[in-house]
Amino acid sequence: MSLDPLPAIMTEPVVRAALLEDLGRAGDITTEAVIPAETRMRVHMTSRQNGTVAGIGIAVQAFRLMDPELSCEVLKEDGSPVAPGDAVLRIEGRARPILSAERVALNFACRLSGIASATAVLAxxxxxxxxxxxxxxxxxxxxxxxxxxxxxxxxxxxxxxxxxxxxxxxxxxxxxxxxxxxxxxxxxxxxxxxxxxxxxxxxxxxxxxxxxxxxxxxxxxxxxxxxxxxxxxxxxxxxxxxxxxxxxxxxxxxxxxxxxxxxxxxxxxxxxxxxxxxxxxxxx
The missing domain is CATH 3.20.20.70 (Aldolase class I)
Known part of the structure; x- marks a missing residue:
């Protein structure tokens, strides 16, 4: 289905606030302690259930607010049905910002996809x-x-x-x-x-x-x-x-x-x- 994304001016303040809440006063001390600054990685955001995804663009925004140079490839557009094992987003780049943004990105994507999934069943x-x-x-x-x-x-x-x-x-x-x-x-x-x-x-x-x-x-x-x-x-x-x-x-x-x-x-x-x-x- 075709679904126009929300303008970034509406969503970025919410995503930024969530990242700031998570980073607190000292940043991601675990990742900074464990992962060398030059380390790079590639990850997939993957569905564990049948459902309908939403908020994938919001997840991308979370990753790119931490590092604008991250490569983010959307594999399943919002509104798409998914099954267990389906990859919905691929992220590649420096490991530290990926790991620091992971939970906020997932929080938004899981929450919004849950709403979309429940709506799809009723619809x-x-x-x-x-x-x-x-x-x-x-x-x-x-x-x-x-x-x-x-x-x-x-x-x-x-x-x-x-x-x-x-x-x-x-x-x-x-x-x-x-x-x-x-x-x-x-x-x-x-x-x-x-x-x-x-x-x-x-x-x-x-x-x-x-x-x-x-x-x-x-x-x-x-x-x-x-x-x-x-x-x-x-x-x-x-x-x-x-x-x-x-x-x-x-x-x-x-x-x-x-x-x-x-x-x-x-x-x-x-x-x-x-x-x-x-x-x-x-x-x-």
Whole structure:
């Protein structure tokens, strides 16, 4: 798949901060003590599991921030499926910067590949049973949102809003504080510009009916079972985007997708997806 990388101006500060955290106040004292400065090496970053890779370019950035002269050859582009033993990146050059950047590079690549892998599994299950796309949420690691949402795209998913400022999402607490659905939606519509979409979270079909009478761009159908989702989609009848959320797993996605919703959002993709096990293997 074709996936545009994130601009370096967005990613370099995060990678640089991770390297500085690891190097501490004295640098890599182990590598400097054990490895002569002139030593060179060639290594491969290799997958230990089946999955989908993401963050390989971020790993390259980590290595090259330690030494711009390192040779880094990407063997598997972000979004590519991998199997155990597949090499995804080859690095060659001075041994010291390679070894010093190894853990930070792997931390990013393993984390982002884990997100992409989990997304790919859900996306495949949804595609087999309907037209719904898998979407992430704002439940991201502080400071890593852009990277983690990129990893979702690498896995074939879609991004929900990036922050509080790019769309309106009226949730149950907003409704309670505003004095009801109608009050909340009218207030939002009067406050934001004409290009800003408004989504409303609903828990019942009665709430959905009220939302449809007011007019809404999207509805978040929260914690509804497949039968209720099917009824909700029929009620909406194309008048708004339908998004299902709550208790999303690879096992529940088929029935949710078959209900006909447009989106299935899943917070655990970015807050607790397991990593994809990648390692750095010495060559020769």
């Amino acid at each position: 495949a299950a949804a595609k087999a049973h309907g037209h719904a796309r898998i979407a992430c949420t704002r439940k991201t690691t502080p400071g890593l949102r852009a990277l983690e949402k990129y990893a979702v795209r690498a896995g074939g998913g879609a991004n929900h809003r990036f922050g509080l400022d790019d769309a309106v999402l009226i949730k149950d607490n907003h409704v309670a504080a505003a004095g009801g659905i109608t009050n909340a939606v009218k207030a939002a519509r009067g406050h934001v510009g004409h290009l800003v979409k408004i989504e409303l979270e609903v828990d019942t079909l009665a709430q959905l009916e009220e939302a449809l009478q007011i007019g809404i761009d999207a509805v978040l159908l929260d914690n509804m079972g497949p039968d209720m989702l099917r009824a909700a989609v029929a009620m909406v009848a194309g008048r708004a985007i339908t998004e299902a959320s709550g208790r999303i797993t690879a096992e529940t996605v088929p029935a949710i997708a078959a209900a006909g919703v447009d989106l299935i959002s899943c917070g655990w993709l970015t807050h607790s997806a397991p990593i994809l096990d990648l390692g750095l293997d010495f060559e020769g």
